[in-house]
Amino acid sequence: MSCLPIGVNQIEIQRGLTTSATAIFVPFTTQELFQDGEALYYGINAVSSNMIMVDRKRLKNPNGLILGTPGSGKSFSAKREMTNAFLVTQDDIIICDPEGEYYPLVQALHGQVIRVSPNSTDYVNPMDINLNYSEDESPVSLKADFILSLCELIIGGKSGLEPVEKTIIDRCVRLVYQEYLQNPAEDNMPILEDLYTCILKQEEPEAKRIATALEIYVKGSLNVFNHRTNVDISNRLVCFDIKELGKQLKKIGMLVVQDQVWNRVTVNRAMHTAKATRYYMDEFHWARRSVA
Ligand SMILES: Nc1ncnc2c1ncn2[C@@H]1O[C@H](COP(=O)(O)OP(=O)(O)O)[C@@H](O)[C@H]1O
Numbered sequence: 001m002s003c004l005p006i007g008v009n010q011i012e013i014q015r016g017l018t019t020s021a022t023a024i025f026v027p028f029t030t031q032e033l034f035q036d037g038e039a040l041y042y043g044i045n046a047v048s049s050n051m052i053m054v055d056r057k058r059l060k061n062p063n064g065l066i067l068g069t070p071g072s073g074k075s076f077s078a079k080r081e082m083t084n085a086f087l088v089t090q091d092d093i094i095i096c097d098p099e100g101e102y103y104p105l106v107q108a109l110h111g112q113v114i115r116v117s118p119n120s121t122d123y124v125n126p127m128d129i130n131l132n133y134s135e136d137e138s139p140v141s142l143k144a145d146f147i148l149s150l151c152e153l154i155i156g157g158k159s160g161l162e163p164v165e166k167t168i169i170d171r172c173v174r175l176v177y178q179e180y181l182q183n184p185a186e187d188n189m190p191i192l193e194d195l196y197t198c199i200l201k202q203e204e205p206e207a208k209r210i211a212t213a214l215e216i217y218v219k220g221s222l223n224v225f226n227h228r229t230n231v232d233i234s235n236r237l238v239c240f241d242i243k244e245l246g247k248q249l250k251k252i253g254m255l256v257v258q259d260q261v262w263n264r265v266t267v268n269r270a271m272h273t274a275k276a277t278r279y280y281m282d283e284f285h286w287a288r289r290s291v292a
């Protein structure tokens with residue numbers, strides 16, 4: 001009678017699992033992470049076999065790190081996550097790709113691949129500035145800070161740049177951008193050569209030293225970064241392929257890419273929408289000096 005769908009229960013037992021029976025399942029150690037909304041797939045919970053769905057922007061800290069032994073699928077897992085984010089969210093995705101392995105995916109999603117190399121004609125200008133570059137400080141101050149890091153990487157020996165050298169570079173950066181700010185048209189965007197010329201004009205003997213160190217990046221064989229940007233860096237999905245950059249240029253390349261990421265972050269932030277910027281950096285141990 002109790003089985004029939006007539007709503008009569010003649011059995012007095014109400015629960016299939018009593019307290020004493022439940023007790024054998026203790027402790028309940030699985031921690032579930034299953035969010036809704038723009039949550040992305042992050043795998044299967046090894047204990048409970050439930051799916052892990054997370055919207056990283058809603059966690060306490062949205063940053064992430066993928067660790068693993070070589071060949072264990074770190075890059076693959078990043079590609080999977082990017083594809084998921086590309087389809088589920090409106091966010092921009094920028095990739096720094098030192099192994100040249102992301103372009104098939106980026107091309108399939110109609111993103112922009114930028115090959116930064118001495119033999120390529122894709123150029124990214126490290127002097128690019130956008131006037132939203134910083135909300136608190138003046139954009140030029142923050143840019144000057146970036147150019148200093150760049151010069152430190154290029155010129156700085158073991159002990160880094162001397163205080164006098166820093167002053168000269170900072171002064172010249174401001175002078176160079178002053179001209180641009182008076183008429184902020186794209187054709188007026190300064191390049192490294194403008195900075196080089198300005199440094200040469202300074203009177204201090206240290207200026208000569210800096211200019212000579214910069215020369216190879218302006219007139220010499222490492223002049224990849226002495227051009228105005230000629231690629232679409234505003235695509236929703238951008239991949240900077242820096243595989244062909246030699247050892248000399250790789251760290252500088254990573255620093256320049258990071259600066260482009262910062263440009264994009266500030267643009268997105270100034271729009272005050274929910275759109276975030278996701279930056280993926282493969283083989284990021286290579287950047288340890290440029291990050292410091
Ligand atoms: N989930 C997976 N299923 C099938 N093959 C995978 C998976 N993850 C990675 N691979 C393959 O394993 C190889 C190494 O992966 P990769 O992501 O390049 O490793 P890592 O970046 O950790 O060195 C690649 O050929 C990749 O296609």
Ligand SMILES: [Mg+2]
Binds near residue numbers: 074075076282
């Ligand atoms: Mg890899």
